[in-house]
Amino acid sequence: MAKMNLLQAINNALVTTMEADEKVMVFGEDVGHFGGVFRATSNLQEKFGKSRCFNTPLTEQGIIGFANGLASQGSVPVAEIQFSDYIFPAFDQIVNETSKWRYRSGGQFSCGTLTIRTPYGGGIAGGLYHSQSPEAFFAHIPGMKVVIPRNPKQAKGLLIASIRDDNPVLFMEPKKIYRASVGDVPENDYELPLGKADIVATGTDITLLAWGAQVEVLEKAAEMAKKDGISCEIIDLQSILPWDAETIFQSVYKTGRLLINHEAPLTGGFASEIAATVQQECFLYLEAPIARVCGLDTPYPLAHEKEYMPDHLKTYEAIKRTLDY
Structure with a gap:
């Protein structure tokens, strides 16, 4: 066991999956050397190189469109949307492409290896555009999974399971508690079941x-x-x-x-x-x-x-x- 806050547990889950599978790659706005606006991806670029952890242009639709293409060709992309409030420019890509490729192709190709990470929720004095909780929008989409952890132990186990799941997963992180407290988190590789309360x-x-x-x-x-x-x-x-x-x-x-x-x-x-x-x-x-x-x-x-x-x-x-x- 190790003491971790929610952010550290997420970072540890990314390290665990990237070490276990060289097809896992992480990208989004400022996730590279900067480590993301909340530092969830700190040191990943130094550890795994710029080909597996890299910055993207500031275009959410482009991030998810690029991720769809990678997933459909066998990579295991973990795409970060910096705030869930800004996921809406990518809504068309997620709703009409990510969730449907398996169905429209009769199972010949899919985006099942895609995981989308995004912080959500209020409590940080973020105002209109950095505080929303849009999970219900995505609950209406067949072909997706939507996962939300409550503490560091859950965050690591659920994120690892999400990355390895055969379906596209939207992984929503409650940013209010990113650094609020620490908890005991197993240092080993473990998964928690998706779809189980x-x-x-x-x-x-x-x-x-x-x-x-x-x-x-x-x-x-x-x-x-x-x-x-x-x-x-x-x-x-x-x-x-x-x-x-x-x-x-x-x-x-x-x-x-x-x-x-x-x-x-x-x-x-x-x-x-x-x-x-x-x-x-x-x-x-x-x-x-x-x-x-x-x-x-x-x-x-x-x-x-x-x-x-x-x-x-x-x-x-x-x-x-x-x-x-």
Whole structure:
């Protein structure tokens, strides 16, 4: 074991995969000698050379178009989009090319070896264009996987698994917790399963569900609820495409209540998909309406970031309302 923060764990995962497979290459804006805006790719160019870790022009559509071509020809590209807010110029490439090449060619060629890394979310006073959580857009795309870690150990294991997966993966990193804390991370080569939720804490009264940095928010809210005698089961979804519905069902069968927390706006957020699926499967087990604690239906505010965030206090209040229903 080694102590690492989230950024160090991501860097370690990249080193691990690049050492194990010479076809793995990393590229994006400023990822080379500079190490990327958050330093996630520090020292990779020095270690593996400019042919396997290199800068690209400032063109997200070009980055993903180039990555598609590399993946379809047998390379294992890890493309970085510097902020998830700027992934939208590449949206056409991801939606209409990355996810569909296997289908349009009848399996003759594919982009299955492509991994797209991008930091997402608020909490860093980044304002409108450096704070968004666009994961729900990509959950609507058949042929993709969308993976979001919550801590350093998860980040390394999930990123290694994403790079080695036979499907294109969008790997979204919660930048708010890049350097927030350190955790024990195995130094060896290991993978965590994609599409499998992780039960962080067991409980009997209500199921709390989130992903990424919001899992910590649930833990804080659960500690507050515990003082009121409320037992919370906390689940980290980890992958929102595919998402582990069965683990959520089993938890809701037990608790009879569900609260979903995510940082993206409420309307059209991925919590809506989860809520619809759970009520269809677990309707007769529910003791209260499914609660959603999410971001607001506004552009991400700079001056009012604290008010926008679905924090532990809003979550605690929603837990109480659900239990009192």
